[in-house]
Amino acid sequence: MKDIRLIIWRLVVVALILGAWQGLSGPVFDSFWVSRPSAIAAWLWKSIVTGSLGADLLITAKETVYGYLIGAVAGLALAFVLAQSERAAVVLRPFILAIYGIPRIALAPLFVLWFGIALASKIMMAAMVTLLLVFFNTYEGIRSADLQLKSVALVLGASRWQLFWNVTLPNASPWMLAGLRIAIPQALVGAVVAEFIASTGGLGYLIMDTTSTLDSAGTMAGIIVLMLVVLLLGTLLDRIEGWLLRWRPQEKSDKA
Amino acid sequence: MTADYIVELRGVGRAFRGPRGEVVALKDVDLEIPTGQFLTVVGPSGCGKSTLLNIIVGLIEPTRGEQYYAGKPYRGINRDIGYVTQSDNLFPWRTVLRNVTFGLDMRGIGRRRERKRRALELLEQVGLRDFAGHYRHELSGGMRQRVNIVRTLAYNPRIMLLDEPFGPLDVQNRLQLQDLLLRLWQDRPGTTVVFITHDLTEAIGLGDRVVVMSARPGRVREIVPVTLPRPRDIYTIHTDPTFRDLYDRIWKHLAEEMRAVEQ
Numbered sequence A: 001m002k003d004i005r006l007i008i009w010r011l012v013v014v015a016l017i018l019g020a021w022q023g024l025s026g027p028v029f030d031s032f033w034v035s036r037p038s039a040i041a042a043w044l045w046k047s048i049v050t051g052s053l054g055a056d057l058l059i060t061a062k063e064t065v066y067g068y069l070i071g072a073v074a075g076l077a078l079a080f081v082l083a084q085s086e087r088a089a090v091v092l093r094p095f096i097l098a099i100y101g102i103p104r105i106a107l108a109p110l111f112v113l114w115f116g117i118a119l120a121s122k123i124m125m126a127a128m129v130t131l132l133l134v135f136f137n138t139y140e141g142i143r144s145a146d147l148q149l150k151s152v153a154l155v156l157g158a159s160r161w162q163l164f165w166n167v168t169l170p171n172a173s174p175w176m177l178a179g180l181r182i183a184i185p186q187a188l189v190g191a192v193v194a195e196f197i198a199s200t201g202g203l204g205y206l207i208m209d210t211t212s213t214l215d216s217a218g219t220m221a222g223i224i225v226l227m228l229v230v231l232l233l234g235t236l237l238d239r240i241e242g243w244l245l246r247w248r249p250q251e252k253s254d255k256a
Numbered sequence B: 001m002t003a004d005y006i007v008e009l010r011g012v013g014r015a016f017r018g019p020r021g022e023v024v025a026l027k028d029v030d031l032e033i034p035t036g037q038f039l040t041v042v043g044p045s046g047c048g049k050s051t052l053l054n055i056i057v058g059l060i061e062p063t064r065g066e067q068y069y070a071g072k073p074y075r076g077i078n079r080d081i082g083y084v085t086q087s088d089n090l091f092p093w094r095t096v097l098r099n100v101t102f103g104l105d106m107r108g109i110g111r112r113r114e115r116k117r118r119a120l121e122l123l124e125q126v127g128l129r130d131f132a133g134h135y136r137h138e139l140s141g142g143m144r145q146r147v148n149i150v151r152t153l154a155y156n157p158r159i160m161l162l163d164e165p166f167g168p169l170d171v172q173n174r175l176q177l178q179d180l181l182l183r184l185w186q187d188r189p190g191t192t193v194v195f196i197t198h199d200l201t202e203a204i205g206l207g208d209r210v211v212v213m214s215a216r217p218g219r220v221r222e223i224v225p226v227t228l229p230r231p232r233d234i235y236t237i238h239t240d241p242t243f244r245d246l247y248d249r250i251w252k253h254l255a256e257e258m259r260a261v262e263q
Helices: A002-024 A037-050 A052-082 A086-101 A104-115 A119-143 A147-155 A160-197 A203-212 A216-244 B049-057 B096-100 B102-107 B112-125 B141-153 B171-186 B200-206 B241-262
Strands: B005-018 B021-034 B038-042 B064-069 B081-084 B159-163 B192-196 B209-213 B220-225
Touching: A002 A037, A037 A052, A037 A216, A052 A086, A052 A119, A052 A160, A052 A203, A052 A216, A086 A119, A104 A119, A104 A160, A119 A160, A147 A160, A147 B081, A160 A203, A160 A216, A160 B102, A203 A216, B005 B049, B005 B192, B021 B049, B021 B064, B021 B192, B021 B220, B038 B200, B049 B081, B049 B159, B049 B192, B081 B141, B096 B102, B096 B112, B096 B141, B102 B112, B102 B141, B112 B141, B141 B159, B141 B171, B171 B200, B200 B241, B209 B241, B220 B241
Parallel strands: B038 B192, B038 B209, B081 B159, B159 B192
Antiparallel strands: B005 B021, B005 B064, B209 B220
16 A cells, blocks of 8 residues: 555655646746657657657667677676786776776767767767676675685685685675666766767667757656666666565665 | 594694784694594684694695595595585575585486485484575574585585584574584494584583684694593583583683693
């Protein structure tokens, strides 16, 4: 019952925002710049029917998914390899921090230059963003391993390899999963930003294209679709993470 | 170097490098642990009791002296030894059941089903069968320590080392667990126990012998045989006159060492 109430309240908030937007656009704000929900809905309906929205969604989804998978695998592998050596960790620490500090969006023009205006540059951009986030989180997770638990596992008879699988990995899993989760919307952002720079399709292209033709309903529609995709992915990931980390006390699991 | 002793320490010392130079935790420790005995160890705080256990199990190497297992010198982790630490150290991502099977899993003992059956049996003995599917954060301190003990018992180690396992528990839980530990030990003839505690009543109530350690650097100051008969009733043993004599005797040694720490 509580859940239903909550949903109703949230719907009320959505209705209020949409209502205010619809009512104020025109009399108060120039609807040429801010558009209005009815116009956006019409725009969305039209592009759904013609299939153009689906095509753009598919392009961006492809870039995001491929990029994410490449980046996640590379990030995990790099973290596990580097975490093996204490020396490497100490030597490389400032460099890793420096690379992590680069505003990732600043890489987009470079990547378009290197990989062209087709899918490759967007995939690489999404991959880079994912790699950094996954690497950093996983690396911290492995390095924060509980020494006492490791000793206990060794005394209980674990070999080096068993120790890795049965202690280091599960111990790092909350950090790892946090990195993998944060990286999904960020990979999407990476792909869309690369599309802003140069592209021939995708949600980023849609937003840029409609802006250049002063079609504010189209731009708003693009932003709203992007928002919904991120929201949907976030909910899905929370579910998966909640199941994987069911061994953690409840109040801790939302810390990540 | 006879095999009557399961573990033997000869002139064992251990120094650590600290921020203010070298700290000697243990110095010239000679200790013979006969097979099947329940040995308790008391001593002032910081006298290196935990270091002693870490050396016996092989997590720490001594900087001096020799250690023997069943008559043979050894170094490194000894897989015949089980170690129950002060904090429960359960794996939080494994259920109670899979914590108990951990040692068997790692050693590849038996089939999966046998391991599970064995673990459930042990959990039954400590009254936690219904909690087999729970995770660490769902258990109380006393329950966690029970799981910790049966996790170590599961692979039948020849020696069990326990480092103040009941320290953080309340009196009722502590008595129950002492009683439980005695029963589990008596069911496993030949199993040797080395039990560290800061509670003299516990040391005398459980042990065949009480080792009193000196203030740092830790040495063996005195070994007092506990002449109380077994089986013992842990709930009433402190009223026995022999118990009181022993308590006074050991307390005298301990108090002197504690004073030494103050100065």
